[in-house]
Amino acid sequence: MTHAHDDTAAPATYGVMAEFGTGDDLIAATRKAAAAGYTRMDGYSPYPIGEVADALGFPRSEIGAIMFIGALCGATFGFLLQFWANGIDYPLNVGGKPFFSWPMFAPITWELLVLTASLSGVIGLFALCGLPQPYHPVFNVPQFARATRDRFFLCIEAVDPLFDTTAKTTTFLATLNPISIEEVPE
Numbered sequence: 001m002t003h004a005h006d007d008t009a010a011p012a013t014y015g016v017m018a019e020f021g022t023g024d025d026l027i028a029a030t031r032k033a034a035a036a037g038y039t040r041m042d043g044y045s046p047y048p049i050g051e052v053a054d055a056l057g058f059p060r061s062e063i064g065a066i067m068f069i070g071a072l073c074g075a076t077f078g079f080l081l082q083f084w085a086n087g088i089d090y091p092l093n094v095g096g097k098p099f100f101s102w103p104m105f106a107p108i109t110w111e112l113l114v115l116t117a118s119l120s121g122v123i124g125l126f127a128l129c130g131l132p133q134p135y136h137p138v139f140n141v142p143q144f145a146r147a148t149r150d151r152f153f154l155c156i157e158a159v160d161p162l163f164d165t166t167a168k169t170t171t172f173l174a175t176l177n178p179i180s181i182e183e184v185p186e
Contacts, residue, residue: 014186015041015157016139016169017144018178023049026152029176030055033156034170040160044138044153063124066155070120071113078112141182155184 004064019107023045030043039172043052079102086092087099097104126132138144138155147153154176163169175180 014140014159014184015155015160016173017138017141017153017155017182017184018173018176018180019143019180020152020154020178022175023047023052023152025177026154027051029154029173029178032176033172035155037162038156038160039155040163041159042155044144044147044155046148046150046152061079062128063121065119066124066128067121070124071117074116075109075113077116079108079184082108090179129186137184137186140185143180151179154178 018029019031026043029039030052033041034057040056041055041056043049045052080175083100088112091099093099137152143151144153154173156163156173160169170181170183173178
């Protein structure tokens with residue numbers, strides 16, 4: 001089997017990554033990169049930095065809406081299941097109470113609300129984050145191993161419209177006073 005040469009194939013370079021020593025340096029670099037017009041970039045730090053997320057233009061999380069809808073569906077299902085079981089399928093008169101005595105449905109309804117909200121949150125988080133993702137090119141840079149300990153990274157991706165040459169982007173990142181700059185292979 002032969003493979004035809006594809007001129008539109010993705011570049012062999014994922015991007016260019018700059019390493020910084022502090023979170024403040026990463027914040028400043030991210031803001032300058034955004035001001036310069038770069039739009040396809042990502043910041044990596046050992047802990048969440050809201051200013052970096054703001055500079056990167058992260059959209060507001062949809063996880064709350066996903067959990068709310070999941071909780072609503074679970075509570076509705078739990079309530080209707082109890083109503084059907086106790087009032088229609090197997091009506092049982094307990095202590096002279098009516099078949100549809102909604103206060104006795106509250107514990108199961110609440111438990112299903114919590115369960116489905118939790119499951120919706122976990123599944124929604126995985127879907128929104130694109131997980132599982134067993135491979136990511138940034139792990140090809142040896143220094144990136146310190147991203148979870150004490151280093152901060154800004155990666156401008158090759159798919160960015162301003163990323164026409166590696167040298168141009170590297171020159172721009174060098175003006176941000178990083179510790180090091182590495183090309184990220186695909």
